Amino acid sequence: xxxxxxxxRRGSLLLxxxxxxxxxxxxxxxxxxAGLALIVVNSPGWPKVKxxxxxxxxxxxYFGTIGHAFVLNIKIFLVAEVLILTLAxxxxxxxxxxxxxFFPIRLLAIGYxxxxxxxxxxxxxxxFGFGIPTLQLAHVTNNPVYLGAAALVVxxxxxxxxxxxAGIESVHPSQEAAARSLGLTRGQTMQTVILPQAVRRVIPxxxxxxxxxxKDTALISVLGPVEALQRATLGASSEFNYTPxxxxxxxxxxxxxxxxxxxxxLIERDRKRQMAGGRV
Amino acid sequence: MSTATPALVCRDVHKSxxxxxxxxxxxxxxxxxxxxxxxxxxxxxxSTLLRCINLLEQINSGxxxxxxxxxxxxxxxxxxxRRGIGIVFQAFNLFPHMSVMGNVTLAPRxxxxxxxxxxxxxxxxxxxxxxxxxxxxxxxxxLSGGQQQRVAIVRALATHPQLMLLDEVTSALDPELVAEVLNVIRExxxxxxxxxxxxxxxxxxRDIARRVCFLDEGVLLEQGPPEQIFSSPREERTQQFLxxxxxxxxx
Numbered sequence: 001x002x003x004x005x006x007x008x009r010r011g012s013l014l015l016x017x018x019x020x021x022x023x024x025x026x027x028x029x030x031x032x033x034a035g036l037a038l039i040v041v042n043s044p045g046w047p048k049v050k051x052x053x054x055x056x057x058x059x060x061x062y063f064g065t066i067g068h069a070f071v072l073n074i075k076i077f078l079v080a081e082v083l084i085l086t087l088a089x090x091x092x093x094x095x096x097x098x099x100x101x102f103f104p105i106r107l108l109a110i111g112y113x114x115x116x117x118x119x120x121x122x123x124x125x126x127x128f129g130f131g132i133p134t135l136q137l138a139h140v141t142n143n144p145v146y147l148g149a150a151a152l153v154v155x156x157x158x159x160x161x162x163x164x165x166a167g168i169e170s171v172h173p174s175q176e177a178a179a180r181s182l183g184l185t186r187g188q189t190m191q192t193v194i195l196p197q198a199v200r201r202v203i204p205x206x207x208x209x210x211x212x213x214x215k216d217t218a219l220i221s222v223l224g225p226v227e228a229l230q231r232a233t234l235g236a237s238s239e240f241n242y243t244p245x246x247x248x249x250x251x252x253x254x255x256x257x258x259x260x261x262x263x264x265x266l267i268e269r270d271r272k273r274q275m276a277g278g279r280v
Numbered sequence: 281m282s283t284a285t286p287a288l289v290c291r292d293v294h295k296s297x298x299x300x301x302x303x304x305x306x307x308x309x310x311x312x313x314x315x316x317x318x319x320x321x322x323x324x325x326x327s328t329l330l331r332c333i334n335l336l337e338q339i340n341s342g343x344x345x346x347x348x349x350x351x352x353x354x355x356x357x358x359x360x361x362r363r364g365i366g367i368v369f370q371a372f373n374l375f376p377h378m379s380v381m382g383n384v385t386l387a388p389r390x391x392x393x394x395x396x397x398x399x400x401x402x403x404x405x406x407x408x409x410x411x412x413x414x415x416x417x418x419x420x421x422x423l424s425g426g427q428q429q430r431v432a433i434v435r436a437l438a439t440h441p442q443l444m445l446l447d448e449v450t451s452a453l454d455p456e457l458v459a460e461v462l463n464v465i466r467e468x469x470x471x472x473x474x475x476x477x478x479x480x481x482x483x484x485x486r487d488i489a490r491r492v493c494f495l496d497e498g499v500l501l502e503q504g505p506p507e508q509i510f511s512s513p514r515e516e517r518t519q520q521f522l523x524x525x526x527x528x529x530x531x
Contacts (some may be wrong), residue, residue, distance in 0.1 A: 178373035181334050182387035183363035183439060192386060196377050274376060274419045 051241075058243035062235050066244060069231035070251045073217040076149050076227070080217075081210055083153045088160035093190060095161070096168060109161075116158035122219050124151040129223035148220035156213050163205045167198030200270060207263045211256045218252075228252070285348040287312045287443050287474040288333065293342035295325075295332055302328045304498040305342065310443075310476060315469045317485035317506075318478040320495035321521060326478035327370075329495070330445040333476070334367045347442055363391055366436030367445040370452050372428045374420040374435070380407065381416045384435045392439060399438075406434045410464055426457030430464055437468075444468065446477040482525055486510050494518045 040046060094102075095109040116124070128151040133142040141147065171194050179189040199206075221230035228248045235244030288310040295303040302325045310316055318326045331337045333344055335351060335358050344352045351361045375383050384407065385399040394402070407413050410430050420428055429449055436444065446465065450458045462484050469475060469488050479485055485492055486506040493503040494515070502515045513519050 174369065174371060174373045175375065177331075177336055178369065178375070179386075181336060181362055181365075181367045182435070183359045183391040184387065185359055188390050192390060193375055197375075200377065274421050 053242050053246050055241055055243045058235075058239060058241050059247055062232070062244040062247045066228050066231050066235070066247045067251060069226055070228040070248070072145070072225065072227040073214070073251075074255070076145065076152070076217045076220065077210075077214045080149050080153050080156070080213060084156045084160050084213070085206075087153070087157045089164055089195075091157060091161035092164035092168060093195075095165060096190075098186075113158045113161060116155050117162070119155070121152070121155050121216055122222065124155055125219045125222060127151070128154075129220075144223035145220065145225045148223050148225070149217075152213060152216055152219070156209060156216075159209050159212075160206065163202050163209060164198065166205075167202035168194055170201055171197045203263060203267060207259060211259065214256060215252055218248075284312060286310060286345075287314070287347060288476065289345040290329070290333070291343045291345075293329070293332060293344060294340045295328055295337060296340050302498050303332070303339070306495075306498075306500050308493065308500060308503075310474060312442075312474055313472045314490050315473075315475045315477065315488055316491045316493060317489035318476065318493050318495055319480075319482065319485060319509075319521070323497075324495040325498040326495055327447050330367065330447050330476065330478055333443075334365050334445060335361060336367075359391065363387070363439045364441050365443045365445060366433075366439065366441035368429070368432050368436050368447065368449050370448040372420070372425070372432045372452070374428055374432055376420050379417050379419055380412065380423075380431050383420070383431060384438050387435070387439045403434070403438060406437055407431075410434055410467075424457060425453045426460045429453065429461045433461075433464055433468075442474060444473055444475045446475060446479070448478050448480060450479070450481055480525075482510065482522075494521065496521070 091109050091112065094105050095113075097105055125148050128147045129144050132140060132147055175193055175197070176189055179193040180186070184192070217227065218229040221227055221233065224230070226234070228251055232244040232248035236242055286309045288308070290306050290308040293303050293306040294301065306325075306329060308316075308329075318329065320326055328337060332339050333346070339352055342352070343350055346361065346365060350356070375386070378386065381400060381403060384403040385394075385396070388394045388399040388402065389396060404413065404416065407416055410433070412427065412430055412434065415423060415427060415431070420431065423431065429452075433449070449465070450461050453461065458481070462481065465475070465477070465484075466488060477485070477489070489506050491503055492506045492509040494501050494509065494513070494517075496515075496517045502509065502513060502518050509518065510522065513522060
């Protein structure tokens with residue numbers, strides 16, 4: 001149990017919870033941050049910076065409208081993430097199919113990843129958002145939000161499938177041997193033994209890509225939909241002030257930080273349950 | 281040899297990894313309820329033979345029959361065959377993301393189609409029999425090596441195999457944990473389980489085996505009752521091997 005609590009502490013920002021240490025940590029934190037704040041505020045360029053980037057009146061004025069526009073970003077990345085996690089998993093599993101029969105499938109999976117990981121995301125957003133409507137396809141939407149989101153899904157599926165693949169390959173072959181020796185089929189082995197271990201191991205890099213996706217929803221602004229960045233751009237150009245951009249940045253950071261903490265917590269909980277966690 | 285169908289027959293089994301021939305024509309017959317120990321140096325082919333019987337490796341030529349049915353021919357349902365053969369590995373290979381109960385009930389549920397409650401009831405009985413009843417909700421990493429290996433044995437037993445293959449199951453254990461695992465195997469032997477055991481525990485082999493087979497560089501060089509193999513081996517290579525074992529203080 002002592003080992004468990006040691007583990008819990010590692011990677012945490014807090015020092016061991018003895019009261020004296022907590023006060024020391026608090027004291028030194030206050031001193032350091034107050035010092036930094038004083039240096040910034042008293043530097044010669046500060047009034048200009050404050051006026052251009054951190055104008056409190058502008059901040060208040062745009063907080064609501066940009067926050068409202070940010071809801072569109074949230075909708076886009078939530079729907080996109082579900083699609084990405086599913087499609088990427090399928091792609092990663094397809095790439096693992098054994099035997100000569102599946103060679104073309106493996107080739108397609110590898111080709112997909114190579115292609116869409118190589119194309120700049122914004123280029124694909126342009127290509128989808130402006131290109132597809134010119135084709136005037138019968139059952140394909142011309143809605144720039146959907147087209148932009150589709151471009152993000154295509155790109156991030158390539159990234160995320162590589163993350164899954166790394167996880168799958170990190171599970172020792174003896175695990176597969178053990179499962180197959182019990183009579184499980186290849187598919188059952190993948191589903192019950194390999195993937196659960198693989199996915200647990202890649203949660204941190206998956207979150208990394210998820211945060212990347214959240215930020216890249218701003219790329220859809222080039223197609224015109226009024227999401228947070230577009231709203232901030234409209235604000236900034238009418239006020240000649242960059243504070244609306246800072247407001248938009250604030251919202252992006254606001255949602256990513258809790259996710260990082262949540263993921264840390266999930267991983268820690270899992271590790272505690274398994275003790276030496278996931279190692280074979 | 282009895283007249284009943286042997287539990288296992290290997291005929292001229294060859295297996296190569298690339299250019300390296302690991303099994304050079306193994307002939308071996310195991311009767312029902314018979315316990316056979318495979319001895320031999322590391323790399324002599326003991327593990328490979330067990331993995332071939334479990335179809336984890338494909339043989340290059342020859343044939344293997346289990347319970348009278350050829351399992352190395354075309355059109356064999358590999359998963360069906362494996363259900364009837366339990367294998368236990370040197371490194372346990374338990375599933376770290378599942379509890380003991382999860383490990384033991386996986387195959388009964390997924391392969392045999394038992395309901396969760398049915399599988400758990402059977403598993404609880406097995407765990408109880410091998411002194412692991414209080415560990416059912418633990419995760420493998422929280423158990424000692426001996427406990428993990430016993431769980432691995434129970435997991436292999438859960439599909440009611442007719443044949444058990446044990447691949448140096450005590451080699452990864454601390455010396456003080458070896459006995460608890462050997463006792464489990466002994467109990468299985470007493471219960472009439474047909475077993476093929478690759479082992480370095482010569483004392484145990486002498487004790488439990490009806491027959492001891494000495495493998496040397498992919499050849500089944502000599503086999504016979506343990507008294508004969510251990511006290512008056514005919515082959516020079518067997519004598520040398522046993523001499524080295526005695527010098528190493530392992531017998």
